Structures are given as structure tokens and as C-alpha cells.
Amino acid sequence: MKVIGHRGAMGLAPENTLLSFRTALELGVDGIEFDVQNIDGNLLVFHDDTLERTTDGVGHIHQHSVEYLRTLDAGQGEQIPFLQEVIALIGTKTMINIELKGVRTASLVMHLVKLLDKDHYNKDNFIISSYLFSELFLIRQLDPDIKIGVIADDQPDVALSFARDVNAYSFHPSLALVNEELVQEVHREGMLLYVHTVNDPDNIAKVKAMGVDGVFTDYPDRVR
Numbered sequence: 001m002k003v004i005g006h007r008g009a010m011g012l013a014p015e016n017t018l019l020s021f022r023t024a025l026e027l028g029v030d031g032i033e034f035d036v037q038n039i040d041g042n043l044l045v046f047h048d049d050t051l052e053r054t055t056d057g058v059g060h061i062h063q064h065s066v067e068y069l070r071t072l073d074a075g076q077g078e079q080i081p082f083l084q085e086v087i088a089l090i091g092t093k094t095m096i097n098i099e100l101k102g103v104r105t106a107s108l109v110m111h112l113v114k115l116l117d118k119d120h121y122n123k124d125n126f127i128i129s130s131y132l133f134s135e136l137f138l139i140r141q142l143d144p145d146i147k148i149g150v151i152a153d154d155q156p157d158v159a160l161s162f163a164r165d166v167n168a169y170s171f172h173p174s175l176a177l178v179n180e181e182l183v184q185e186v187h188r189e190g191m192l193l194y195v196h197t198v199n200d201p202d203n204i205a206k207v208k209a210m211g212v213d214g215v216f217t218d219y220p221d222r223v224r
Contacts, residue, residue: 001207002030002214003223004097006197007047011218014075015054016045021089027220031095033129036083038104042066043083043112047101055080083112092125097149100130106138113146129172133162140166149194156182163191170194172216175203180210187211198223 008020009027016034024032035047039062046069051057055072057064074080083098090096098109109128117123129149130136136148147169152159156177163171170192173182178195186193195207196216204223207215217223 001212001223002095002194003028003220004031004033004095004194004214004216005029005220006216006218007034008032009218009220011199012221014078016047016081017074017076017078018081018085018089019076019078021086024220025090025093027224029094029220030214031097031127032090033097033099033216034086035099035101036105036109037061037101038108039064039066039069041108043105043108044069045081045083045086049102083109087112087116087121092121095125095127097127097129099151100128100132100135100139103132103135106135107142110139110142110146114143127170129170136162136166136168151196152177160186160189164189170213172196175207178207178210178212183210183212 005024007015009024010020013020013023021032034045036043037046050060055074057072069080100106113123113126123146127147127149128139129151131151139148148166149170149172150159150163150168151172153174156173168191171186172194175195175198183193192213194214195212198204198207198215199218
């Protein structure tokens with residue numbers, strides 16, 4: 001069962017920061033997941049629509065310039081990172097799962113991935129995931145081979161049908177949705193099942209027994 005650090009290792013360090021990603025790498029994760037948003041044509045690694053929960057800023061993220069956002073403290077003196085900075089840090093050390101947050105992210109992310117694929121990176125090392133069907137549909141139009149992960153917190157039948165339509169690599173249901181039947185159905189479709197977000201030791205053991213392929217976790221050390 002693969003261990004995928006959720007927003008790095010957000011139970012141990014400020015989420016979606018370089019410190020969090022370094023912590024996850026030090027724990028030997030099989031992959032790292034994080035969120036990207038398009039801010040005036042720049043890809044920033046940040047989850048929420050608003051700033052208050054994870055930074056010392058105030059207001060909606062899209063109401064501010066990139067320059068201002070980069071001055072904020074995202075926890076323990078960390079900045080909100082650019083996508084390029086995160087990929088440079090992780091390199092080819094582990095799998096990279098980029099979750100698209102909000103519209104107008106797909107084309108920018110794929111442009112960067114294709115540039116990196118021509119360098120020393122390999123696009124097989126990336127999974128592009130989202131709740132947003134429209135963004136994932138565009139991803140598949142832009143690249144017939146890139147690995148796609150479809151996230152689902154409800155209506156798993158609808159999400160799984162879409163995953164089939166875009167030839168997804170993996171299906172990412174919430175812990176509340178996962179049962180042995182769903183695991184078996186996903187596997188019959190030829191996809192991997194990575195469940196989010198699993199932190200409690202009992203739940204870790206439970207989903208492992210169900211045969212899931214991996215877990216997104218805030219505490220990679222607990223799964224290891």
C-alpha cells in the first residue's frame with residue numbers, strides 16, 4: 001500500500017509549504033499530493049479560497065496579487081510556494097500528485113509538465129487530479145497519456161463513470177465512501193484506488209485490509 005503525503009506532511013508541518021514537502025520526503029513517502037491555483041497566470045501551491053486558515057493574510061486569494069501573496073507567512077516563516085519550486089524540490093525522488101483547484105489551471109499545469117518532460121523529468125511520475133470534471137476533461141484533451149486521478153467525496157458512481165470516460169489512472173474516494181465492493185469495482189475498471197484522508201491507525205489498518213492501493217495521509221509516519 002503506497003503512502004502519499006497529503007499536502008506534504010501537513011500533520012507535522014505547515015501544509016503545502018516547502019517545509020511540509022521536505023518533511024514528507026524525509027519520511028520516505030511513495031508520493032506527495034498538493035494543490036495548485038491559477039493566480040493571474042501563475043501557479044501557486046495553496047488549498048483554500050481564503051487566506052485566514054493557513055496564513056497571516058486576510059480575504060479571498062484571488063483578490064490579491066502574486067507579489068502580495070508571496071509576502072505572507074504560511075506557517076513557521078514559510079512562503080506560499082510556486083509550483084515550479086515544489087517540483088524542483090521533489091524532483092524525481094517520489095511521485096507527484098498535482099490537484100487542480102479552481103478553473104483555468106489545467107492548461108497551465110500541462111504546459112509546465114510537458115516542458116519538464118523534455119528535461120530530466122518523466123511525465124509518468126505525475127498524477128493530475130481534481131474534483132473538477134471540466135478541468136480533467138481538458139487535461140485528457142491536452143494529453144492522451146498523462147495519469148489522471150478522479151477525486152470523489154460523494155456520488156461515487158457518477159465520479160467512477162467519468163473516470164472511465166477519461167481513462168483515468170486512479171480513483172481517489174474519501175474514506176467515508178470506501179468499502180470492499182468499491183475497491184473491487186475500481187480494480188475491475190483497471191484503475192488504482194487511493195483513499196483520502198487516512199490518519200487514524202485503525203482506519204489505516206481497515207483500508208489496507210480492503211486492498212486499497214494507497215492512502216493520502218497527513219501523517220506518513222503513522223502509515224509507515
